[in-house]
Amino acid sequence: MKQKLILVLFLIAIFSAMFFVSPLSPYHPQGALALEPQAQGLKRVADFYFDVATGDVRGHSAVNKFGRNDEIDTADGIEDIWDGGGTWPEPTASQVFTFTSTSALDASDGIGARTMEIFGLDSAGALQNETISLTGTVAITAINSYSMIDRMIVRTAGISATNIGTITANANTDSTVTAQINPINNQTLMTIYKIPAGFDGCMVNYFVDVNKSGGATTSVDAYLYAKPTGEVWQIKQLNGAISGGTSRYNHFFGVPNCFEPLTLIKLSANVSANDTGVSGGYDLVLHPN
Incomplete structure (x- = not known):
């Protein structure tokens, strides 16, 4: 035992x-x-718009447009939201543009803006851009002709680190100013864009802001306009905001609002009180037509 x-x-x-x-x-x-759990790599949930913005969707690109009209009065009626104020003058044809500043200090050897990049469309509606050296109040001519200029950006500057004068794009054929950079902005603020040839432009959202420092409360009617090739300006959305309450209006499209190639787009506004500033902007996805 x-x-x-x-x-x-x-x-x-x-x-x-x-x-x-x-x-x-x-x-x-x-x-x-x-038995310890193995470390897992971080996985990002697929986001189409993020992938477009980072260039990961072949043939697609993102466009963010934003702008401001510093002062709209009741007597002005509907004004476009861009740096120049009033009604934006649509170019009549592809043409040569010259560029000037109201300050001689915006020049390649000055203390203001020195070089500026121009973005727009060529005569066929294809995207193009170039960089020029500014020459102050003396006009400098771009190398390329443009049927549309929708953005200008100051790339380098002197000790002021900004543009001192108002820089304008002056059309040689019809003498219009179709883009401008106001002092110290270093970039155009224009809610105006033309869809490039070969692409549809699908709007994801847009916004309008009312900016008024004092005085009477103002209401704003905001208009989203589109002008397809060979047609007239058409209202695609009409919304309102008020400076004393809802001063910002955002519209998100459940299904993106798509526009055909070479369609012009802009935001406009009218107001109920003088000295009202209005800002706006929108996001587009360009995809091959």
Whole structure:
């Protein structure tokens, strides 16, 4: 009997030792590590608009337009939201543009803006851009002709780090100013865009802001206009905001509002009180037509 008890205890000891040293045992050092959850790489949930913005969707690109009209009065009626104020003069044809500043200090050797990049469309409606060196109040001519200029950006400047004067794009054929950079902005603020040839432009959202520092409360009617090729300006959305309450209006399209190639788009506004500033903007996705 005593021998059987010793044998049983001996077998228990052997099995216990095997359990603790087995790699499959949770008490074994390697076994314990094996049971730890493995580190997982971060996975980003697919987001179409993010992928477009980062260039990960072939053939697609994102456009963000924004602008401001510093002062609209009741007598002005509907004005476009851009740096020049009033009604934006649509170019009549592809043409050469010259560029000037109201300050001689905006020049390649001045303390103001020195170089500026121009963005727009060529005579066929294709995207193009170039960078010029400014020459102050003396006109400098762009190398390319443009059927549309929708953005200008100051790229380099002197010690002021900004443009000192108002920089304008002056059309040679019809003498209109179709884009301008107001002092210290370093960039155009224009809610005006023309869809490039070969692409549809799908609007995801747009916004309008009322900016009024004092005086009477003002209400604003905001208009989203589009002008397809060969047609007239058409209202695509009409909304309102008020400076004393809802001073910002955002519209998100449940289904993006798509426009055909070479369609012009702009935001406009009228107001119920003088000296009202209005800002606006929108996001587009360009995809091959």
